[in-house]
Amino acid sequence: MEIFIILLGIAADRLTKVWIIQNLSENSHMDVVSNLVSFLYIKNKGAAFGILQNKLYLLAAITIVVIIGMIYYIFKFKPQSKIIKISLSLIISGALGNLIDRILYKYVVDFIAFHIGDIYYFPIFNIADILVVTGTIVLAFYLLKEEKYEN
Secondary structure (H helix, E strand, C coil), X not given: CHHHHHHHHHHHHHHHHHHHHHHCCCXXXXXXXXXXXXXXXXXXXXXXXXXXXXXXXXXXXXXXXXXXXXXXXXXXXXXXXHHHHXXXXXXXXXXXXXXXXXXXXXXXXXXXXXXXXXXXXXCXXXXXXXXXXXXXXXXXXXXXXXXXXXX
């Protein structure tokens, strides 16, 4: 199950990024839902919210260590919880998706822009980011729930 989730996540991330690269030039946009969602192709040379700009090797190293740590945890401790397996698989797939970009392009392809007209823009992100955030939120809620019942 974990391998399927990881491969599916990577495939979804790669397919969307390749489509964006082929259909939009850098910094050009396409409205998806007028004044709410756009595709805006940017080259992110940093991490989330643009931090650690131009730290390619540091970000790649951190990503590799985190992925190895999660894979080690899965094989060493063999968690029985499907929620833990799914959440870690989502995080791994998203981390690998952005790592692939860093290796291939020396930047991460971001393109999903949520905004309210020209008033507010949420930082631009991609499918890999969605996978990492979703997996992290699911894992956090699961761990908090488990901790609550252990006390």
